[in-house]
Amino acid sequence: MSSNSFLPYGRQSIDQDDIASVAKALQADYLTTGPGVGRFEQAFAEMVGARYAIASNSGTAALHLACIALGLQKGDAVIVPTLTFLATANAARFCGADVIFADVDADTGRLTAATLEAAFAKAGSAKVKAVLPVHLNGHCADLTTIRAMTEPRGIKVIEDACHALGGIHQSGNSSTAKVGACALSELACFSLHPVKTMTTGEGGVTTTNDPKHYKIMQLYRSHGMVRDAADFRHRDLGFAPDGQPNPWYYEMQALGWNYRITDFACALGESQLAKLPRFVERRRELVALYDRLLPALSPKLKIVPAQAGDNAALHLYAVLIDFAGIKKSRAQVMAELKGQGVGTMVHYLPVHQQPYYRDLYGKQDLPGADSYYARQLSIPLYPDMTDADVTRVVHALRSVLG
Numbered sequence: 001m002s003s004n005s006f007l008p009y010g011r012q013s014i015d016q017d018d019i020a021s022v023a024k025a026l027q028a029d030y031l032t033t034g035p036g037v038g039r040f041e042q043a044f045a046e047m048v049g050a051r052y053a054i055a056s057n058s059g060t061a062a063l064h065l066a067c068i069a070l071g072l073q074k075g076d077a078v079i080v081p082t083l084t085f086l087a088t089a090n091a092a093r094f095c096g097a098d099v100i101f102a103d104v105d106a107d108t109g110r111l112t113a114a115t116l117e118a119a120f121a122k123a124g125s126a127k128v129k130a131v132l133p134v135h136l137n138g139h140c141a142d143l144t145t146i147r148a149m150t151e152p153r154g155i156k157v158i159e160d161a162c163h164a165l166g167g168i169h170q171s172g173n174s175s176t177a178k179v180g181a182c183a184l185s186e187l188a189c190f191s192l193h194p195v196k197t198m199t200t201g202e203g204g205v206t207t208t209n210d211p212k213h214y215k216i217m218q219l220y221r222s223h224g225m226v227r228d229a230a231d232f233r234h235r236d237l238g239f240a241p242d243g244q245p246n247p248w249y250y251e252m253q254a255l256g257w258n259y260r261i262t263d264f265a266c267a268l269g270e271s272q273l274a275k276l277p278r279f280v281e282r283r284r285e286l287v288a289l290y291d292r293l294l295p296a297l298s299p300k301l302k303i304v305p306a307q308a309g310d311n312a313a314l315h316l317y318a319v320l321i322d323f324a325g326i327k328k329s330r331a332q333v334m335a336e337l338k339g340q341g342v343g344t345m346v347h348y349l350p351v352h353q354q355p356y357y358r359d360l361y362g363k364q365d366l367p368g369a370d371s372y373y374a375r376q377l378s379i380p381l382y383p384d385m386t387d388a389d390v391t392r393v394v395h396a397l398r399s400v401l402g
């Protein structure tokens with residue numbers, strides 16, 4: 001990669017073998033719902049150490065299917081950290097459940113024991129069925145603590161692991177687990193959007209170890225429809241008088257969606273998944289270089305601390321900048337960095353501040369999230385970056401921050 005080109009904050013890595021894999025899938029008999037989907041799901045489940053993986057056509061669908069698997073409905077509530085992408089909260093709303101926004105730590109952007117406890121207090125008598133911790137930037141939320149606080153209350157955990165594919169988190173005193181293995185959760189959700197750690201174009205995966213959750217997600221991914229004669233409810237319509245299942249027959253047993261992913265997207269997924277260890281290794285090298293160089297810019301710029309005991313695979317490299325202290329607005333800093341060929345982005349405006357949620361729940365005071373948001377900037381991180389690219393980003397930051 002040229003060190004003079006523009007560096008976006010993130011981008012996909014597509015090689016010739018990815019292209020060949022998709023081209024081969026396009027020449028096969030099935031473009032969608034063929035054998036490629038199941039193959040990809042099995043490979044993904046093995047990679048993250050879960051029993052089951054359900055592939056769908058977005059990370060948003062993956063989150064929605066997870067909420068459906070837990071049976072969320074109107075009258076239920078879920079706790080979502082407000083510092084996340086819209087879809088974490090929206091997935092619960094699609095089921096009719098209410099969202100209780102939790103605050104986050106101002107310096108990590110992650111849920112803590114204290115902010116979760118405050119969210120339980122805010123929930124009052126609401127029927128909280130699930131917590132959706134977000135592994136922001138790829139640093140895992142403190143799942144051990146979250147599990148210890150939710151399990152006694154009978155509350156389930158859905159991990160929004162969209163940033164954290166390939167990471168390892170602490171799962172006990174001296175044990176670790178892969179992100180997606182659901183060691184301390186019921187379900188984990190991933191996005192395969194091009195900017196994420198690996199891609200299928202648009203795409204998502206939900207993992208679980210529970211066969212009941214798996215079956216429900218299969219049903220709702222495709223119109224709530226069953227084609228397997230063993231599952232038919234209408235004996236009279238599903239079977240001929242001789243007892244043979246009617247070959248054209250299918251049955252809709254629930255109001256589902258079309259969240260199916262294509263075979264050629266899964267062909268890209270299989271090819272990308274084989275490279276995941278290399279992607280993760282390169283991301284870790286780049287992160288280690290940033291971690292070594294950026295503390296020199298303190299206190300104007302601070303880096304986000306990892307969760308103790310984890311070996312994260314970061315999707316984003318977030319820095320926190322004291323814009324007031326350097327007397328420049330964030331927009332000005334972004335423009336000046338862009339002028340030096342460095343792309344940046346902000347992740348995220350706290351979701352409780354979005355007009356839709358403000359109309360629904362009114363104004364809320366979540367100062368940790370506001371403080372993180374006010375200082376946050378994502379700087380370039382993707383596997384095709386060179387070490388020289390990282391140095392260039394750090395130089396650009398030093399010159400812009402003054």
Ligand SMILES: *Cc1c(COP(=O)(O)O)cnc(C)c1O
Pocket residue numbers: 058059060061084085087088134160162163191192193202203204
């Ligand atoms: C990307 C992302 C999603 C949604 O994924 P899509 O594939 O874009 O639908 C959800 N949550 C988080 C934290 C994400 O980063």
